Amino acid sequence: MTAKIAYEDVEVGTELPPRTFPVTRATLVQYAGASGDFNPIHWNEKFAREVGLPDVIAHGMFTMAEAIRVVTDWVGDPGAVVEYGVRFTKPVIVPNDDKGATIEVSAKVAAVLDDNRVRVDLLAKSGDQKVLGMSRAVVQLA
């Protein structure tokens, strides 16, 4: 485990570099295959509307996977993540066009813990909707 961020260099309020992640219908098909989650609400517009959704939505687990990249890119070693949890508050709606949707993720250090660990709180939005709530990771720093 080799984090590139030193515990001594971090304080409460330290902001991580924010990222914007694109998501298109093709992304969702690729993620469905890789994850084994073939729920049609993630690729079949007719089905999605029949169950009351406005359109096809991204897998919550896809959004969760994108959000943590802000932390793993910052810390260097993805193995430094020792805890990660989210609440799925709103779906990411993915229109059937060449642009799709975007997931904007920002994060900051919310607490400095013992044993060179820090808690990072994440904010993930799509459009003006917050899509993840209570999104927190604990990382082991150098």
Next chain:
Amino acid sequence: MALDQSFVGRSYPPTDPYEVGREKIREFAEAVGDTNPAYADTEAAKALGHPDVIAPPTFVFAITFKAAGQVIEDPQLGLDYSRVVHGDQKFAYTRPVRAGDRLTVTSTIEAIKSMAGNDILDIRGEVHDEAGEHVVTAWTKLVARAAEGA
């Protein structure tokens, strides 16, 4: 109809081992657009102190969710899966999942709640490697929305 509280605390038998393949990790990392070399390059992973390539933090969900199928499809529990949405997800890692791991999952129903006609089910999946060492615990909250007119 509210789910039977007597299922709280029930554990299901451990799953057969799932063997984590390096190409499956690579496929998953590509699907989420993550180019971190720790997922694809053994030497890069070793430089970080890992014995082999590691999986992205949420990779293990595919394994624990499949295991949770034992709970979701338990006819005695009677969850209406067509109305289920994923509420919360949390992981606590003892170490990262890595290529070559043979992982078993033991699923336990941690809580059952009923709120405004919704059934809320908390499932804990304990993931162990072939040596019996703990790798990660996954907590999955599923919400079965109330049927219309119920």
